[in-house]
Amino acid sequence: MGISSFIQSPAYEVMILIVPDIFQSSAGYAGKFSEAYQNASAQIYLDHEDMKEWSIKDGSKVELFTDFGEVVLTARESEEEHRGIGLMPPSVYSMRILSLDNLHPAKIRRSKGEVAGIREIIGK
Amino acid sequence: MSTKLTTTCPGCSCICDDIEVSVEDSKIKSVSNACRKGAALFLNAKPQSNDGIDDEIDEAIEILRRAKKPAIFGLDNTTIEAQQIAIEIAKELDCLIDDYSRILYGDLLDLVLSSKIPTCTLDDVRDRADISIFWGSDAMNSQPRHLSKFSYFPRGEHKQKGWEFDRHAVVIDLYRSSSAKVCSEFFKIDQGGDAAFMDAILGTLSGKPPSSKELLRLINEIKKANFGVIFAGSGLISGLNRDTEKLVGFMEKLNEYSEFCTIPMVKAYNMRGFVETINDSGLERGEPFPQALVNQDVDAALIVGADPLSDLPFPVSRKLREIKTIVIDPRTTPTTEIADVAIHSVINGIFGEGSVRRMDGVEFKLKPCCIAGGGLSDEAILKRIMEGL
Known part of the structure; x- marks a missing residue:
């Protein structure tokens, strides 16, 4: 085990915006515990320049955390420019870290963790 | 033997009533005319049992x-x-x-129902609307057939030339959504910048110099329009910090220039x-x-x-x-x-x-x-x- 495994990646501030995603909502009709729905839910779309600056690659795992909790997600490169904003669909993953306020500031860092299943997130 | 039926979709608040399904042995085998969401809803439908x-x-x-x-x-x-x-x-x-409704849209629906904010039907939009403004709403992901059935692409009674010549569609949002990619114009605003953007529109309408060429183009479209609609999403209400009185005032002012209505872009059917x-x-x-x-x-x-x-x-x-x-x-x-x-x-x-x-x-x-x-x-x-x- 190298020393790098003990060093945490730096964390960056990101504003979370909950947005609808037709692929995720369609997958929900096949079952909210289906792999397709889970994969479509446990992801965050990030700005290309932010990803470059934060050394996050498309498809890699990231940890998103706030005072309310943390989740491991798959990072996706957005086709559009939205610096400092991470787009997530509504699901148990995004709701796990949100507060009751309209603005959702969070921190993001590279992760070596695995995405938890929905049952694991809800504690069932 | 399969039976073909025309039915109504409860997939979103567009309630499309032109869905064609093919039913065989009490199972839905195929779906036509539906969007991705609607098709998934029908094709994944399973009957329930009375057990327990x-x-x-x-x-x-x-x-x-x-x-x-x-x-x-x-x-x-x-x-x-x-x-x-x-x-x-x-x-x-x-x-x-x-x-x-109160969580996502504040008192917007009550304001519409009490006529404090003027509203219309989607059929009016299809037949008459010159300009559709999607504000804090992404129809392409939430109400996928909205643009094709009502607000942008269709030919309507007084809109025979459709989106190519007769209609203008604008998206105002925090990011370039899927709807923004297909509409004529997109305005990116900062979080909480909705009220300031309303002021910028009203200011330019009243003769102040526009802050950009894009804003001037929007103002010209608003002035040109006989009938326009704002499709207000939860993003707008959140952006206004739930101060819907700001929207009431904005609609009043806008109606001094031409007829403008609001339809709340509710997601649930x-x-x-x-x-x-x-x-x-x-x-x-x-x-x-x-x-x-x-x-x-x-x-x-x-x-x-x-x-x-x-x-x-x-x-x-x-x-x-x-x-x-x-x-x-x-x-x-x-x-x-x-x-x-x-x-x-x-x-x-x-x-x-x-x-x-x-x-x-x-x-x-x-x-x-x-x-x-x-x-x-x-x-x-x-x-x-x-x-x-």
């Missing part, structure tokens, strides 16, 4: 009887008939009843129905459900057609684990999984029937297109709960 349903209903009645502070929540994804019975239960239990039904009933909704949960003002919740674990922040939804919960839903969801009693109802519009209101308030009938298995509708389950109480 009597015990589940009895258990639900017992929980509600014993509760000191019960609440009813959800109801945006069910029929008007089911909503009416839920309201009767709320009266019987003297408890709060709430849906997602019968949210508009719920708000109209509860307003008609005269029943006060009480404290907003999330607040009541956090304040520990609820000790048992009857949740109908909603999945708060997937769409309410964790500090709220975790409170559901501390109280008794009864969930009525056709599907297995994170909320049915943690419920004390989960009653699986049939899907309205596929196995069940009832009335719903489209986002503009126009009423539609959902009729079953598939006769299979057993199961009860939300309406029938709520009726039995009401009788048991």
Whole structure:
């Protein structure tokens, strides 16, 4: 085990915006515990320049955390420019870290963790 | 042998009534005319069984009887008939009843229903609208056929040249959404910048110099329009910090230049129905459900057609684990999984029937297109709960 495994990646501030995603909502009709729905839910779309600056690659795992909790997600490169904003669909993953306020500031860092299943997130 | 039927889709608040399904051996084999969401809804529909349903209903009645502070929540994804019975239960239990409309749209629907904000139907939009402004709403992901059926692409009675020459569609949002990619113009605003953008529009309309060429183009389109519509999404309400009076004032000013209406871009297929039904009933909704949960003002919740674990922040939804919960839903969801009693109802519009209101308030009938298995509708389950109480 190298020393790098003990060093945490730096964390960056990101504003979370909950947005609808037709692929995720369609997958929900096949079952909210289906792999397709889970994969479509446990992801965050990030700005290309932010990803470059934060050394996050498309498809890699990231940890998103706030005072309310943390989740491991798959990072996706957005086709559009939205610096400092991470787009997530509504699901148990995004709701796990949100507060009751309209603005959702969070921190993001590279992760070596695995995405938890929905049952694991809800504690069932 | 397969049967072809034309049916109505309860996938979103567009309530498309031109869906063609092919049914074989009580199963939906193919779907035409539907969007991706609608097709997924029909093709994944499964009948329910009656196994254990009597015990589940009895258990639900017992929980509600014993509760000191019960609440009813959800109801945006069910029929008007089911909503009416839920309201009767709320009266019987003297408890709060709430849906997602206040959480997502503040008092926007009430302002529209009381005519403080002018509104129109989607048919008016298709036939007459010169300009459609999607503000904080992404129709392409939430109401996927909105642009093709009503607001941008179709030929209407007075809009025979369609989107190429006759219509202008604008998106105002925090990011370039899927809708922004297909519409004529996109304005990116900062979080909370909605009120300032309204001021910029009104300022330029009144003769102040525009801050950009794009804004000048929008103002020219607004001035040119005989009829325009703002499709207000939850993003707008959140961006205004829920200050809907700002929108009321903006609409008043805009109407000094040409006729402008607002249609709330509600996502759930019968949210508009719920708000109209509860307003008609005269029943006060009480404290907003999330607040009541956090304040520990609820000790048992009857949740109908909603999945708060997937769409309410964790500090709220975790409170559901501390109280008794009864969930009525056709599907297995994170909320049915943690419920004390989960009653699986049939899907309205596929196995069940009832009335719903489209986002503009126009009423539609959902009729079953598939006769299979057993199961009860939300309406029938709520009726039995009401009788048991």
